[in-house]
Amino acid sequence: MTSRAIGRILFSNIQNKATLAKLIQNVRLYSVPAENFEFIKVSKTGANNNVGIIQLNRPKALNALCNGLMTEVSKALDHLEADKSVGAIIITGSEKAFAAGADIKEMKDNKYSDCISGNFLEHWSRVAQTYKPVIAAVNGYALGGGCELAMMCDIIYAGDSAKFGQPEILIGTIPGAGGTQRLTRSVGKSKAMEIVLTGCQVPAVEAEKMGLVSKVFPADKLLDETVKLAEKIASNSQLTNAMAKEAVNVAYETTLREGLRFEKRMFHGTFGTKDQKEGMAAFAEKRKPNFTNE
CATH class of the missing domain: 1.10.12.10 (Lyase 2-enoyl-coa Hydratase, Chain  A, domain 2)
Known part of the structure; x- marks a missing residue:
């Protein structure tokens, strides 16, 4: 695989070639034998090839979480959990957006009866059910479903330009994939109420202070630092x-x-x-x- 092809896997939004070259040098990537995915890219990395990476890949929609994408994430997790060489998993997006929310166009015409009978969003919890450690590497926007997806992971590392939020209240609904529950347990009632009831976005540094994020790094260092953490975890039993x-x-x-x-x-x-x-x-x-x- 050429360095240009490797770069396209995870760093398609990075324009600085020197930065890209340095990241490629530090992060060795291997494709994962699996079915072809439309909305995500799956790879393995690390000195021992023991870290799985799932990259959300809907750039035109800022990685908005549609049903197809989340179904693919579930399938990718099945592959990586079955791979005995993988000891930890990273979920990431692009430098511009981890995931800017759920796909509103896909759900806007849903009826209450449809949501109840179809148990709408139930399968989105697959990430939280993964027995292997899962780390979210968040750059850019992690809003609505994107923030909820990050919170389903076991650890959140963020780039310094990342922004978190639950803006569902601004479009007449509420979080439906754990936003009111996991956020409250992470940051406390008052902060969770403020975030959920205003729909305001929280910068990465503030998210770290309130306990939502473990560590914050420069955006171009985020994936490299997340891989280091994943490798350390994967070296355990x-x-x-x-x-x-x-x-x-x-x-x-x-x-x-x-x-x-x-x-x-x-x-x-x-x-x-x-x-x-x-x-x-x-x-x-x-x-x-x-x-x-x-």
Whole structure:
């Protein structure tokens, strides 16, 4: 694959050739054998080729989330979860937009009966159900469904020009894919109310301060830094990663008493794995562990 072809995979909106060349040098990309996708691009990256990348790819619509795109994301996650070499997954967009919202033209004529009978947006939660760690790399707009998609991920890294928001109130509706729920748990009631009831956009730096975003980087460094994080996570036992992820999600969704009980049981459960034995043996022997995900 040529460097120009590689550049088109993730950096089609970057005009600075020097910046593009540097990013290509730092991020090795491999195509993922899968069906042809219309609205996304899927690849693998990292020194050990163990990080999956899903890039939203509807540039003319600023990556607006249509039903077809979200169906493709679900299929891509199926592929990457089944790939034993992949230890972490990144979801990203373009430098201009992670996803500027849901596709309003697609949903504007929906009726209440259609939404109920078809359980509208139900399959969008596939991202949150992924057992492998998922990181959102957000540049540009992450509004409405885009913000909700980012919040379905386990960690959010943002470029310094990123903007988050839930502007549904401005078009006569409310968030429907977790915006009122995940946002409140992330930033608290007052901030969530302000964002949801005004539809205002939140800059990346402010989003970091309120706890919505883990870290903020210059836009042209974002993907590189996200890949570094994903590689670090992917170097752990995939089995233990999944157990730790589930324990944190229980803390996010239940009481402290129930969370502590669940954590203790998951901790006990690690002692039934080969990776726990290998990890502790490697620590005692002062060497790097060789995890087999068993």
